[in-house]
């Protein structure tokens with residue numbers, strides 16, 4: 362009996378050492394798989410941001426060449442619409458990046474930013490043809506293009522750990538002017554679209570109908586315009602606090 366107890370006591374430390382070893386192995390495997398996932402996420406983000414920088418650069422060059430050749434904004438939207446649609450719609454992936462946690466930005470703020478632009482391209486500028494030659498389209502296109510070249514190149518250089526100071530400064534400074542400029546262009550474009558939507562009854566779904574629900578795109582556009590009032594300041598002040606965090610003076614050491 363005594364010998365049995367002694368044997369069990371001797372086996373206990375061996376079993377706990379085995380358990381500890383197993384746990385360490387599991388931790389190591391988890392760390393390795395986290396490292397692999399983070400490497401893949403970084404590689405994907407470098408590819409994504411590089412392609413997006415290139416896309417917006419192509420847009421900038423196309424817009425400049427069109428302006429120099431024609432000396433007018435008439436027909437500009439038609440000439441760049443394919444590239445614009447590809448790269449602005451491609452920004453929807455940014456919401457996925459936030460939602461999956463591979464970038465630390467807020468998914469809600471990013472969703473507002475991206476969806477309002479995708480909406481403006483597809484549901485306003487592309488759907489209401491007469492607004493395409495308005496100056497407001499040129500205004501928002503210029504603000505978006507400049508912003509995105511700087512923003513995506515900022516992310517690319519940051520991921521490559523080689524960030525020129527000028528790009529960092531531009532990322533967190535140009536928005537002060539470009540954000541209100543872009544919003545002005547966007548709101549004016551929706552405003553110009555209103556009479557056309559009203560007359561053509563675009564996307565209207567009047568009663569009576571099988572679903573017994575009515576939808577009036579004209580009033581929907583007015584609601585979208587009003588929603589800029591509470592949402593835009595949140596985006597703007599978020600960028601202001603990012604600016605303070607990144608470009609702010611480092612705190613002086615207390616003596």
Ligand SMILES: CCCCCCCCCCCCC[C@@H](O)CC(=O)SCCNC(=O)CCNC(=O)[C@H](O)C(C)(C)COP(=O)(O)OP(=O)(O)OC[C@H]1O[C@@H](n2cnc3c(N)ncnc32)[C@H](O)[C@@H]1OP(=O)(O)O
Pocket residue numbers: 406410455458464465466467470471473474476477478480504505508512516519520535536539540541542543544547585588589592593596599600603
């Ligand atoms: C269907 C109906 C629609 C209804 C609409 C309702 C109305 C909505 C109103 C909306 C108004 C929008 C107007 C807008 O379209 C006008 C313009 O854009 S005009 C042009 C000027 N615009 C700008 O300057 C845009 C500025 N805004 C943004 O950059 C983003 O939207 C914002 C979400 C505000 C950015 O915030 P974020 O927190 O992401 O800032 P950071 O760039 O500092 O990033 C924080 C950290 O995340 C890392 N990150 C983010 N993205 C990436 C990426 N793609 N790749 C790699 N890393 C990324 C970044 O490096 C930071 O990391 P860390 O903190 O570690 O440094």
